Amino acid sequence: LLIVSSSLIQAVSLRLFFIPANLASGGVSGIAQLVNHFTGWPIGLMVLVGNVPLFLLGWRFLGGSKFALRTAVAILTYSVFTDLIVQVPYFVESSQYLINDLKGDIFLNALYGAIISGIGYGMVYRARGTSGGSDILARILNNWRGVSMTQSYLIVDTAVILSAGFVFGWKQALYAMIT
Numbered sequence: 001l002l003i004v005s006s007s008l009i010q011a012v013s014l015r016l017f018f019i020p021a022n023l024a025s026g027g028v029s030g031i032a033q034l035v036n037h038f039t040g041w042p043i044g045l046m047v048l049v050g051n052v053p054l055f056l057l058g059w060r061f062l063g064g065s066k067f068a069l070r071t072a073v074a075i076l077t078y079s080v081f082t083d084l085i086v087q088v089p090y091f092v093e094s095s096q097y098l099i100n101d102l103k104g105d106i107f108l109n110a111l112y113g114a115i116i117s118g119i120g121y122g123m124v125y126r127a128r129g130t131s132g133g134s135d136i137l138a139r140i141l142n143n144w145r146g147v148s149m150t151q152s153y154l155i156v157d158t159a160v161i162l163s164a165g166f167v168f169g170w171k172q173a174l175y176a177m178i179t
Contacts (some may be wrong), residue, residue: 012081012118016099017102017110023110024176027160030157039089044078061143110176
């Protein structure tokens with residue numbers, strides 16, 4: 001329940017703050033935003049596709065079925081919530097007000113997005129889960145190569161955000177880096 005709730009919170013943050021402001025959230029979600037920008041393919045579906053190889057690596061190197069169950073729930077629910085939440089009429093109506101209110105204020109989008117997604121990430125970690133993506137890669141590098149978790153996140157997220165800078169602009173990249 002905690003993992004499912006955290007996935008919903010992360011999806012809301014992505015849809016309400018990061019996507020409207022063109023802030024690449026880093027990791028697989030950020031790559032999914034870039035793919036969506038060029039192809040129009042659903043972001044949640046791209047998150048799911050991008051997580052499959054990382055999930056398989058995590059299953060192999062991070063704890064087998066115990067790891068797999070928690071991570072699969074997190075990845076699947078986050079992917080589904082990301083694409084389906086925009087189909088919920090109440091969410092669409094209320095989010096339009098918020099999106100219009102924050103339109104042009106990239107700082108507030110970055111701030112609110114970071115706080116809300118941070119709560120979601122904290123919840124999934126509290127449940128001893130991982131939200132997939134760069135979490136899996138960071139844990140593998142930490143366990144097998146001694147690379148610290150923070151360095152792993154920094155490397156992966158910097159690469160994604162720099163790529164997004166070429167697509168969305170350097171102002172968005174700077175604020176995405178701050179989040």
